[in-house]
Amino acid sequence: MNALHDALSPAGPQAQHIAELWWLTLAITGAFFLAVLVPLIVALRRRSGASEQTPADISSLTAGEPRARRIVIAAVGASALGLFVLLAASVLTDRALARLPLADALQMEVAANQWWWDIRYTDPDPSRAFSTANEMHIPVGRPISISLKANDVIHSFWTPSLHGKKDLIPGRIATITLRADAPGVYRGQCAEFCGVQHAFMAFVVIAEPPEQYERWAQAQRAPGAEPANAEQAKGRELFLSGSCMLCHNITGTPATGRTAPDLTHVASRSTLAAGTLANNPVDLRAWIEDPQRFKPGVNMPAHHIREDEMAALVAYLGALK
Amino acid sequence: MTVPFAADAPKGRMRIALLVAVTTVLLSGCDRELRRFEKPAKAPAPSPATGQRSSDIKPGQNAEGLTETAVAETYDERNAYDVAQGKRLFRWYNCGGCHARGGGGMAPALMDDKWRYGHTPEQIFATIVEGRPNGMPSFGGRIPNEQVWQLVAYVRSMSGLVPKDAAPGRSDSLGGASPPESQRPEASPRDVPPPPPS
Numbered sequence: 471m472n473a474l475h476d477a478l479s480p481a482g483p484q485a486q487h488i489a490e491l492w493w494l495t496l497a498i499t500g501a502f503f504l505a506v507l508v509p510l511i512v513a514l515r516r517r518s519g520a521s522e523q524t525p526a527d528i529s530s531l532t533a534g535e536p537r538a539r540r541i542v543i544a545a546v547g548a549s550a551l552g553l554f555v556l557l558a559a560s561v562l563t564d565r566a567l568a569r570l571p572l573a574d575a576l577q578m579e580v581a582a583n584q585w586w587w588d589i590r591y592t593d594p595d596p597s598r599a600f601s602t603a604n605e606m607h608i609p610v611g612r613p614i615s616i617s618l619k620a621n622d623v624i625h626s627f628w629t630p631s632l633h634g635k636k637d638l639i640p641g642r643i644a645t646i647t648l649r650a651d652a653p654g655v656y657r658g659q660c661a662e663f664c665g666v667q668h669a670f671m672a673f674v675v676i677a678e679p680p681e682q683y684e685r686w687a688q689a690q691r692a693p694g695a696e697p698a699n700a701e702q703a704k705g706r707e708l709f710l711s712g713s714c715m716l717c718h719n720i721t722g723t724p725a726t727g728r729t730a731p732d733l734t735h736v737a738s739r740s741t742l743a744a745g746t747l748a749n750n751p752v753d754l755r756a757w758i759e760d761p762q763r764f765k766p767g768v769n770m771p772a773h774h775i776r777e778d779e780m781a782a783l784v785a786y787l788g789a790l791k
Numbered sequence: 792m793t794v795p796f797a798a799d800a801p802k803g804r805m806r807i808a809l810l811v812a813v814t815t816v817l818l819s820g821c822d823r824e825l826r827r828f829e830k831p832a833k834a835p836a837p838s839p840a841t842g843q844r845s846s847d848i849k850p851g852q853n854a855e856g857l858t859e860t861a862v863a864e865t866y867d868e869r870n871a872y873d874v875a876q877g878k879r880l881f882r883w884y885n886c887g888g889c890h891a892r893g894g895g896g897m898a899p900a901l902m903d904d905k906w907r908y909g910h911t912p913e914q915i916f917a918t919i920v921e922g923r924p925n926g927m928p929s930f931g932g933r934i935p936n937e938q939v940w941q942l943v944a945y946v947r948s949m950s951g952l953v954p955k956d957a958a959p960g961r962s963d964s965l966g967g968a969s970p971p972e973s974q975r976p977e978a979s980p981r982d983v984p985p986p987p988p989s
Contacts, residue, residue: 713934
């Protein structure tokens with residue numbers, strides 16, 4: 471999936487504030503960089519005009535250097551002023567980030583696991599809450615408040631086009647608030663080294679118009695699709711009688727595992743295993759057969775499943791739109 | 792040959808001996824956390840069908856009566872990674888729902904020295920895969936064999952039956968009152984018959 475992953479192309483107010491601070495920092499530090507380097511180069515290139523016989527200039531031992539002194543004092547003053555401007559800008563940016571209007575905010579909970587994202591849309595009415603994994607949809611223009619927690623080690627939630635990084639620390643709950651002002655697909659990534667498969671711990675945020683988001687959310691609240699034919703029914707039977715259900719959840723069936731990604735609507739997602747593979751029947755089958763081939767160390771074990779049974783299982787999972 | 796060189800010679804030999812000793816000690820630690828990520832070969836014997844008792848094992852029976860399911864194809868209780876994975880799976884599969892954190896609850900304690908169905912890795916494997924009377928469900932066919940072996944290693948670590956350097960030294964979740972597995976004293980296992988059903 472082609473998703474934006476760029477802190478300099480902000481798609482919301484939070485990332486906008488951070489990008490502005492970044493450009494200001496670049497401008498000030500760049501100006502000082504040039505103010506140091508250009509005089510240095512000029513001085514190095516200037517011909518001294520002295521020969522070997524010219525006596526050393528030791529006049530500064532007896533007379534002062536008022537011009538050089540003025541220049542140094544001015545440069546120190548300007549540096550201090552530049553640093554103060556950056557300090558003030560940083561504080562103001564922090565205040566702006568904390569003051570995102572949160573009226574009517576969409577509440578979510580994200581739990582980081584080795585190596586996937588458990589995404590739960592909470593609701594005052596529990597029957598309207600639902601879970602998904604590694605792919606979140608959000609309505610454009612509406613603030614989002616996400617509470618973050620980690621189940622094993624420290625992770626970091628980072629969608630550069632929407633906001634900066636926020637660490638997820640086991641035993642603590644952090645909160646990140648953001649808003650997307652432009653529809654689009656924004657890539658996120660774990661930004662704190664969390665084990666061998668840290669690199670394959672990606673997610674996408676799909677920002678879409680509110681009515682489109684509501685349609686998606688309504689579909690996600692529904693239980694998993696009933697098997698449409700005998701093969702899918704056999705696949706469900708295998709899912710429920712084998713080891714899948716010990717870790718995975720499919721709402722509407724006895725499978726209620728919570729230690730692995732929710733599969734109720736797995737076929738509606740674009741990737742498998744947190745951005746490791748595309749979500750298509752071929753890759754899904756290869757993944758179930760031997761996840762360690764694609765993501766060594768992942769907590770999903772390899773499975774010895776007969777050809778026909780594997781086809782049924784993939785058919786069932788592929789129909790969970 | 793000068794005198795100082797001759798005086799240095801024993802020191803130099805000592806240094807080499809020390810280097811060899813340190814290297815040996817360091818290399819011996821290499822396999823401590825060996826992780827095998829390749830797909831294991833197909834299990835030699837199929838796991839028992841779900842929900843069925845596949846064995847006529849009786850409470851208090853010794854290892855002789857075990858079925859062929861107990862083939863330790865991937866078992867290594869000296870591997871700290873396997874023991875730690877077992878600890879994670881113990882939580883994931885809700886073993887603690889009955890055994891608590893090993894202190895026992897609805898189900899027998901796992902951190903003491905008493906074993907109703909045997910303490911060897913093969914016996915514990917059979918207990919998990921086949922299930923046992925009075926409540927222990929059969930996990931055969933539900934959990935891949937490699938994971939069962941990891942659970943076996945962890946269960947044994949609870950009463951200090953695996954090497955101390957491989958047993959878990961901390962918990963992912965907030966700890967209980969008991970010390971970590973790596974600090975448990977080694978129990979001398981005793982096979983005791985279960986109490987008669989009440």
